[in-house]
Amino acid sequence: MIMANIKPIRPDEIPNGPGAAAILAAGIGCAAMGIFALAGDAFASLNHFFTFYAPTGALSGVWTSAVIVWLVAWFVLSRRWAPKNVEMTKVLSVSFALLAVGVLLTFPPVMDLIQGR
Amino acid sequence: MEISFRDLMTVFHGMGFGALFMLAFSAALAELYRMSAPGAPSIPSAREHNLLLFYLSIMVILAWGAVLSGAYIVYPWYRAAVPPGVTDLADYPKFLLTSNPKTSAWHSLGMEWKEHVAWLAPIAMTMVAYVFAKYGPALARQKEIRTAVIGFAVVAFVATGVAGAFGAFLNKYAPVRGGAMIEIIAGEQEGE
Numbered sequence: 205m206i207m208a209n210i211k212p213i214r215p216d217e218i219p220n221g222p223g224a225a226a227i228l229a230a231g232i233g234c235a236a237m238g239i240f241a242l243a244g245d246a247f248a249s250l251n252h253f254f255t256f257y258a259p260t261g262a263l264s265g266v267w268t269s270a271v272i273v274w275l276v277a278w279f280v281l282s283r284r285w286a287p288k289n290v291e292m293t294k295v296l297s298v299s300f301a302l303l304a305v306g307v308l309l310t311f312p313p314v315m316d317l318i319q320g321r
Numbered sequence: 322m323e324i325s326f327r328d329l330m331t332v333f334h335g336m337g338f339g340a341l342f343m344l345a346f347s348a349a350l351a352e353l354y355r356m357s358a359p360g361a362p363s364i365p366s367a368r369e370h371n372l373l374l375f376y377l378s379i380m381v382i383l384a385w386g387a388v389l390s391g392a393y394i395v396y397p398w399y400r401a402a403v404p405p406g407v408t409d410l411a412d413y414p415k416f417l418l419t420s421n422p423k424t425s426a427w428h429s430l431g432m433e434w435k436e437h438v439a440w441l442a443p444i445a446m447t448m449v450a451y452v453f454a455k456y457g458p459a460l461a462r463q464k465e466i467r468t469a470v471i472g473f474a475v476v477a478f479v480a481t482g483v484a485g486a487f488g489a490f491l492n493k494y495a496p497v498r499g500g501a502m503i504e505i506i507a508g509e510q511e512g513e
Contacts, residue, residue, distance in 0.1 A: 218459055223452045223466040230448035230473060234441045241437040259397030267392065267440050274444055292465035299469060303441075303476060310437035312430050 221285030224295045229281055231302030233274025238309025240266040246319050322508055326500030327398055331492060334395050338387035339485050342442070345380045346478045352376070353453065353474065357460035357467050370457045377450040384443035384477070391488075396436065398497045414495035427494050431487040439484035445477035 244254045244262040254265030308314045324332075352373050356365045365373075400415045410417040418428040449470050453460070460467045 218456055220463055220466060222455055223463065223469075226448045226451050226455075227466065227469040227473070230444050233444045237437060237440050237444070257393070259401075260392050261400060263392055263396065263436055266437070267388070270440065271444070292463075296465050296469055300472060303445075303473065306441055307438070307476065307480075310434065310441070312433045315433075 219285075219287060219289045220292055221288040221290050222282060224290045224292060225281035225285045226278060227299045228295050228302075229274055229278035231299035231306075232277040233270055234306030235302040235309075236273040236306075237267065237270040238306040240269050242309045242315050242318060245315055322506040323502045323504045325498050325502055327395075327497050329503060330390070330394050331497050334387060334390040335485070335488050335492070338383050338390060339481065339488065342380060342383035342387055343478075343481050343485055345376070345383065346474070346481070349373075349377060349380060350471065350474055350478070353449075353471060356458060357453075357456075357470075359461050359464070365458050374450070374454050374457075377446070377453055381443065381446050381450050384446045384481075387481075387484075388439050388443055391439065391484075392436075395497055398499070399432070399491075399495075412499050414491070414497055417495045418491075424494055427487075427491055431491055435484045435487040435491075438480045441480045442477040442484075445473040445480075449474050449477075 240254065243250045244266050245251070251262045254262035254269065256268055257264040309318075356369065356373060398414075401413055403410065403413045403416050407413075410420055415428055415432070418424045418432075452466060452470050456463060456466065460470070
């Protein structure tokens with residue numbers, strides 16, 4: 205992980221790694237929500253796959269999958285970054301970019317534009 | 322005074338979870354900024370820190386409660402398929418909206434946006450609560466983390482606003498109704 209361990213940690217300091225892991229994982233989870241929502245909307249086979257609970261339709265699988273991706277990402281990043289200081293500027297840029305992906309891909313006109321509707 | 326079971330559940334979803342979560346934002350954002358901004362007038366006490374952490378934790382519960390109750394209780398009623406032979410669409414809100422070009426965008430834009438964007442809020446607020454629990458007043462020394470916390474919280478606020486506003490409009494044009502009637506207060510009939 206190129207973002208990790210860039211600064212030594214002072215004895216009285218909480219490393220920024222755990223915070224960075226939570227922030228980046230939240231960005232990944234939000235992006236996953238948008239990507240899965242678009243995929244479920246664009247492909248009938250994925251729409252069927254995401255139907256974990258029939259009364260709720262594909263939304264049930266879209267959110268469940270996004271939450272799993274978010275939690276797995278958080279777990280993995282936390283394990284790697286917990287005792288470290290990481291390069292927060294990069295983490296922040298990537299996290300906000302992923303958040304923007306999540307916001308844009310959940311907006312129906314953008315979904316339709318990508319699908320050429 | 323009575324209300325249908327589905328109406329009551331919709332009120333719990335929208336007002337009990339969603340609106341309370343929305344109302345909690347302004348104080349949370351102001352307190353997060355006040356307690357963690359550099360040059361804050363005083364270092365928050367342990368009690369103030371714990372109080373805000375409790376407040377954020379309640380917000381996380383409200384956020385998850387709103388999206389889960391929406392997805393698993395109200396949304397199935399909203400999108401229920403119309404049985405063959407049924408022509409009155411009043412109990413099938415999605416199909417009531419999409420049957421008329423003047424109302425179809427309430428579903429194709431409103432509901433389809435709301436049902437997805439709302440999920441960003443609990444993910445973002447869970448992160449915000451965790452980071453505040455982890456760092457607390459030390460956030461003042463972590464400028465980038467503070468920026469992320471406030472940025473994600475603002476996006477969660479906007480996402481909740483979109484979901485809440487469309488939820489209110491959708492319930493106006495195609496309310497989710499039905500189920501057993503629940504009498505809240507026995508009224509009196511105005512007599513002659």
